[in-house]
Amino acid sequence: MEFKTFVFYFLSAIMVFASLRVVTARNPVHAALFLVLAFFTASGVWLLLQAEFLAISLVLVYVGAVMVLFLFVVMMLDINIDRLREGFWSYLPLGSIIALLMVLEMGVILGGSYFDILEIGVPQTAAGESNVQSIGRLLFTDYVYPFELASVILLVGIVAAVALTLREKRKTKLVSPATQVFVKAKDRVRVLQMPAEKRD
Amino acid sequence: MTLAEMQFVLPDLRPASAEIFLLAMTCVVMLADLFVKDKKRTLTFVLTQLTLIGTLLVTYATSTGEISYTFSNMYVSDLMADVLKVLLYVTVIVVLWYSRGYVLDRPQMAKGEFYSLTLFATLGMMVMISANHFLTIYIGIELLSLSLYAMVALNRDSVSATEAAMKYFVLGALASGLLLYGMSMIYGATGTLEITAVAERLHMGQANKSILVFGLVFLVSGLAFKLGVVPFHMWIPDVYHGAPTAVTLLIASAPKLAAFAIVIRMLVNGLIVLAQDWQMMLIILSVLSMAVGNFAAIAQTNLKRMLAYSAISHMGFMLLGLVTGVVGADARFALNAYSSAMFYVVTYVLTSAGTFGMILLLARAGFESEEIDDFKGLNKRSPWFAAVMMMMMFSMAGIPFFVGFFAKFSVLQAVVAAGYLWLAIVAVLFSLVGAFYYLRVVKIMYFDAPTDVTPIKAPIDIKLLMSANGLAVALLGVFPQILMSVCAYSIIRSL
Numbered sequence: 027m028e029f030k031t032f033v034f035y036f037l038s039a040i041m042v043f044a045s046l047r048v049v050t051a052r053n054p055v056h057a058a059l060f061l062v063l064a065f066f067t068a069s070g071v072w073l074l075l076q077a078e079f080l081a082i083s084l085v086l087v088y089v090g091a092v093m094v095l096f097l098f099v100v101m102m103l104d105i106n107i108d109r110l111r112e113g114f115w116s117y118l119p120l121g122s123i124i125a126l127l128m129v130l131e132m133g134v135i136l137g138g139s140y141f142d143i144l145e146i147g148v149p150q151t152a153a154g155e156s157n158v159q160s161i162g163r164l165l166f167t168d169y170v171y172p173f174e175l176a177s178v179i180l181l182v183g184i185v186a187a188v189a190l191t192l193r194e195k196r197k198t199k200l201v202s203p204a205t206q207v208f209v210k211a212k213d214r215v216r217v218l219q220m221p222a223e224k225r226d
Numbered sequence: 227m228t229l230a231e232m233q234f235v236l237p238d239l240r241p242a243s244a245e246i247f248l249l250a251m252t253c254v255v256m257l258a259d260l261f262v263k264d265k266k267r268t269l270t271f272v273l274t275q276l277t278l279i280g281t282l283l284v285t286y287a288t289s290t291g292e293i294s295y296t297f298s299n300m301y302v303s304d305l306m307a308d309v310l311k312v313l314l315y316v317t318v319i320v321v322l323w324y325s326r327g328y329v330l331d332r333p334q335m336a337k338g339e340f341y342s343l344t345l346f347a348t349l350g351m352m353v354m355i356s357a358n359h360f361l362t363i364y365i366g367i368e369l370l371s372l373s374l375y376a377m378v379a380l381n382r383d384s385v386s387a388t389e390a391a392m393k394y395f396v397l398g399a400l401a402s403g404l405l406l407y408g409m410s411m412i413y414g415a416t417g418t419l420e421i422t423a424v425a426e427r428l429h430m431g432q433a434n435k436s437i438l439v440f441g442l443v444f445l446v447s448g449l450a451f452k453l454g455v456v457p458f459h460m461w462i463p464d465v466y467h468g469a470p471t472a473v474t475l476l477i478a479s480a481p482k483l484a485a486f487a488i489v490i491r492m493l494v495n496g497l498i499v500l501a502q503d504w505q506m507m508l509i510i511l512s513v514l515s516m517a518v519g520n521f522a523a524i525a526q527t528n529l530k531r532m533l534a535y536s537a538i539s540h541m542g543f544m545l546l547g548l549v550t551g552v553v554g555a556d557a558r559f560a561l562n563a564y565s566s567a568m569f570y571v572v573t574y575v576l577t578s579a580g581t582f583g584m585i586l587l588l589a590r591a592g593f594e595s596e597e598i599d600d601f602k603g604l605n606k607r608s609p610w611f612a613a614v615m616m617m618m619m620f621s622m623a624g625i626p627f628f629v630g631f632f633a634k635f636s637v638l639q640a641v642v643a644a645g646y647l648w649l650a651i652v653a654v655l656f657s658l659v660g661a662f663y664y665l666r667v668v669k670i671m672y673f674d675a676p677t678d679v680t681p682i683k684a685p686i687d688i689k690l691l692m693s694a695n696g697l698a699v700a701l702l703g704v705f706p707q708i709l710m711s712v713c714a715y716s717i718i719r720s721l
Contacts, residue, residue, distance in 0.1 A: 167235070167298070168298040169298075169361075170237065170297065171242075171298075171362065172362055172365050175362070175365045175366070178349065178369060179365065179369050182343070182346045185342060185346070186339075186372065186373070188339075189376060190376060190379055190382060
């Protein structure tokens with residue numbers, strides 16, 4: 027067996043195992059960590075296909091940002107596992123239909139030659155150029171306009187998120203030492219002379 | 227190719243200078259707003275208005291009237307784009323002006339984001355208007371929609387506004403999905419997303435017709451969602467009703483111009499070879515919209531909801547102009563048809579801005595003035611405002627001699643010229659149904675006793691603006707050829 031094939035099967039086996047554990051793990055934190063493992067191995071498979079841009083962005087975006095956020099949410103929320111597992115049998119028929127459909131679709135694509143689906147080979151990049159380089163050049167030349175606009179959309183997303191969630195300024199308990207040192211005892215303590223009240 | 231051989235050719239930025247100016251100024255407005263202590267945000271308001279005026283000047287200065295492409299043909303600048311953009315800036319300026327008092331009465335809305343999001347939405351509409359690439363159209367739509375979703379929800383403590391924003395967001399995302407799916411099919415069939423290149427490949431007849439038509443169905447459905455025509459209209463009444471009136475005013479006016487532009491860009495500039503197919507789809511959408519819009523509007527008691535259904539029927543009517551461009555591979559009627567549709571959209575935006583402006587004018591802190599009954603006896607409280615509102619309603623109903631009449635007339639004339647007599651008759655019948663609910667508002671204003679007799683107080687600038695808006699509706703009704711020739715000329719120079 028060629029070394030490349032061995033690496034592929036090795037990564038795939040880990041990926042299948044990790045994906046299975048994502049849905050079977052009892053602890054949601056473990057499930058999220060297994061998903062991270064699945065992403066890592068998937069990016070390894072992509073590297074084998076010479077799609078290094080996809081591989082890097084998968085790790086950066088999904089593992090670095092999305093999954094960390096996911097983990098935070100999972101850890102912050104008090105998820106009741108038993109309630110999540112309720113109704114497994116009632117969802118099973120629908121779930122299995124969807125699973126069956128997906129298996130069928132995959133079969134059609136993998137067995138494309140039997141179903142007369144156009145087989146498109148792996149696109150080749152120019153020799154001596156990584157696809158990170160070619161994607162980068164396209165993004166900043168031909169597609170610079172939508173690329174910049176996409177960044178504006180992200181900016182709108184930030185502005186909108188802040189506008190919709192930021193409540194009034196919290197009254198911070200921050201003290202300014204410069205003014206604090208000038209405080210005198212009589213500013214803090216007030217002695218009141220109150221007339222004694224008569225009891226009825 | 228090695229790194230040293232790579233060359234970066236700076237795209238020609240001149241045609242897109244208005245967009246660049248607006249984006250830069252939007253960032254300035256956002257940053258300046260951080261330092262504004264004033265609760266009224268006067269500085270932000272003034273800066274926003276100046277930005278829009280500045281963008282108008284930049285557009286005017288850089289307009290050549292010629293068709294020019296830049297950013298690797300992703301951006302097109304032509305006379306139609308320039309005219310629509312100028313109308314867009316004017317509309318947004320008027321919208322912000324009308325909204326000023328309403329926003330100040332509601333502390334949740336009086337934030338700098340109201341202005342910066344409006345500017346971002348304006349940028350999105352400009353991108354849509356000047357798009358020559360399916361990708362640019364999609365990004366423009368997303369920029370516009372994302373800003374609008376947030377603006378609808380800006381009044382966070384209102385349950386109905388949050389609900390409206392949620393519905394708008396979910397349905398908008400669905401529509402974007404449909405649109406993208408359609409675009410991907412067209413890409414699959416033609417191998418390009420650039421609109422002029424798509425048109426060329428279709429002319430050469432290389433593309434797979436069945437995939438194209440399949441993609442076209444999704445494309446038209448997505449567009450119909452954005453235009454709000456039946457059966458993709460469900461979001462319109464809820465969003466118009468639930469959103470704060472200032473935001474409703476924005477949604478109901480300026481985006482219609484941009485939506486018209488992308489329909490022209492995608493269907494006419496790009497897919498004109500498939501005209502027989504999309505015209506049939508648009509006829510169905512149009513007839514359904516006029517039917518559902520006009521009949522459902524009768525049952526409404528809320529003015530904003532009524533105007534929402536009226537918007538549906540108006541968009542249906544506008545589509546009539548687009549369906550008559552090509553008759554049996556003969557494009558003689560195209561100019562007439564598309565310019566009448568453009569005229570219709572512009573007059574609709576003009577009247578719609580005035581009508582929602584009137585609701586804003588009558589609203590006070592804690593009182594929305596959005597029920598039709600709130601207009602009872604308006605004539606006794608302010609005869610002039612009642613007269614302006616009457617002009618708006620007459621124009622929307624298409625009563626001569628207001629501008630709305632000429633808009634309907636020119637579309638109908640295009641429809642008859644193309645030989646669809648039955649379609650013209652159907653359109654007239656539904657317009658007659660529509661006249662009922664517009665005239666009911668007039669009747670309530672003039673013949674019913676007011677429930678609230680306090681005279682209407684409005685700042686002088688709003689009074690002047692409202693009067694100008696009303697007079698524009700009346701005067702353009704007397705001299706419609708001014709606007710009509712602008713529309714016709716810009717369409718001639720751009721097709």
